[in-house]
Amino acid sequence: MIIILEEIIQNGIVRISWNMLKIIKKHSSFMYIKNDVYQQKMVIVKKFLIFLIILLMTIFPNKSHCGEDIDRLITELRNNEKVNVRLEAAKTLGELKNPKAIEPLIETIKEPFEDINVRKAAIWAIGELKASQGIDTLIEIFSKDEERYVLGEELRQALKKIGSPVVQPLISLLEKSNSLTEQSDILNILSEVGDIRVTKIFYSFILKYAYQSQKCAESNRSGIITFSPESDTNWDAQNMVDNSIKGLLGSEKSNPEYIISLLKSEYWYIRWRMLYWLTQIKSPLIKNRNVFDTLVSILQDEESMNRSLSSELLGDIGDKSAVETLTYVAKNDNSDDVRNEANEAIKKIKSNYIKQKPKNKKPVETGE
DSSP states (O other), rough: HHHHHHHHIIIIHHHHHHHHHHHHHTTGGGGGGSOOHHEEEEEEEHHHHHHHHHHHHSSTTSSTTHHHHHHHHHEEEEEOOOOOHHHHEEEEEHHOGGGGGGGHHHHHHHOOTHHHHHHHHHHHHHHTTTOGGGHHHHHHHHHHHHHHHHHHHHHHHHHHOOOGGGGGHHHHHHHHOOOOHHHHHHHHHHHHOOOOOHHHHHHHHHHHHHHHHHHHHHHHHOOOOOSHHHHHHHOOOOOOOHHHHHHHHHHHTTTTHHHHHHHHOOOOHHHHHHHHHHHHHHGGGGSSHHHHHHHHHGGSSHHHHHHHHHHHHHHHHHHHHGGHHHHHHHHHHHHHHHHHHHHHHHHHHHHHHHHOOOOOOOOOOOOO
């Protein structure tokens, strides 16, 4: 009876699910005719069918016909003459996350004469599979300027999804690279992987490109924008600094001394970008006492935008020991924006203190 039931499931539900999925994919190019509600329903149905297929493959790994369908998709990816069929095959293999698809997907990515959208779909699929086997191929393609220009976004997203296994190969590529654009892209990927191994690298790159990034910022301030190889280099330096700061602050295990050192940088641009990204990332490092004290000292920074951002951060931290200095700033700073931000920070801190303060309990009447 159980065997019969399994046969019904594998020959019935799985087949129906696959056929319905094919119908949806076949007619997806005509979905623009329908309204948004129809499209949303089709997306939901598609996701449900994929979930159902994966569930059945898990329950009946050796008995279902899904393996045959994976083989068919692989054959379509490798041999079908129609681009749209190969494209859908690559996407579906990524959605189903079957390890059997990794090798053919890598072959597709490597094929220089393959349609660019099929290659993009195969790169996306490798990312969905989190396939470490594809790292070497992805990085080899990423290292070529012309390939990175066309496939860069898909490569970046796939490498980010694979996660920690990409760190060491990317560090090796970073050390060999002479291109600021490539280095910035690598740092962007590493910043989102969030691995402690690269925090020192982030710090060193911020120091290395601090001068160039400020030079670009000062050019923008003056309103004199020049277009030259030097100005392009300075723009790349700014991207490098931003990506490095995001990576440094994104790791909870970053050295607080790196943060303090950069907040005290001689370059106002570095101090500004550090403060800005601290407001965006909400790193727990701001609660470090030495970092907190450094933020208080920045209330005397020569740049009003840095004083304003520091006030905002102190309000977020909610430590009442900052209130006295913030009160002075709120009354005496020469910038309206800074005074307003300091007042807002004081309100936040007091509100936070009131919430945390235990309420006095009403005495219990003894009845005497």
